[in-house]
Amino acid sequence: MRIVYFDCVGGVSGDMLLSALLDAGASEEGLRTVIKKLGLADCDIRVERVMKGALAACQVTVITPRKETERHLSELLAIINQADFSEEIKSRACSVIQKIAAVEAGIHNIPIDSIHLHEVGGDDTLIDVLGVLNALQELNIQQVYTSPLPLA
8 A cells, every 4th residue: 555644834725735846756747647637737746856954855835827816616616526627536625615614604703605715716826726635646656644733
């Protein structure tokens, strides 16, 4: 069984997960294909080799238009479901987006269907979520584990 362990001592972001997975062997072309499948022609990625202290690492930056789009949950799910991904990836992506929306709805004390997702409703989030899921599938990862996240 292939597993991945994310050591999140400095927190975690979509770009950080994408970077780690590309460093572990996922392909840059696979990530670029995610953007194409989502139909986000005005988006791109930049992949660089950087030094983080004494360690060399991959750094992925998702590049989106200056103004991110605010979307309802149903709009995000429609974008995912219309894209050309496997049913497994679509299902997992929808689950991730629904969990994010549920947390946002709880924070703002409004129904989940009424929430406008601001930053998480943008193209960056779609690329991060689908890119990570696609990379995990490409690397044939069956289990994902993480360290505790720093909360202070």
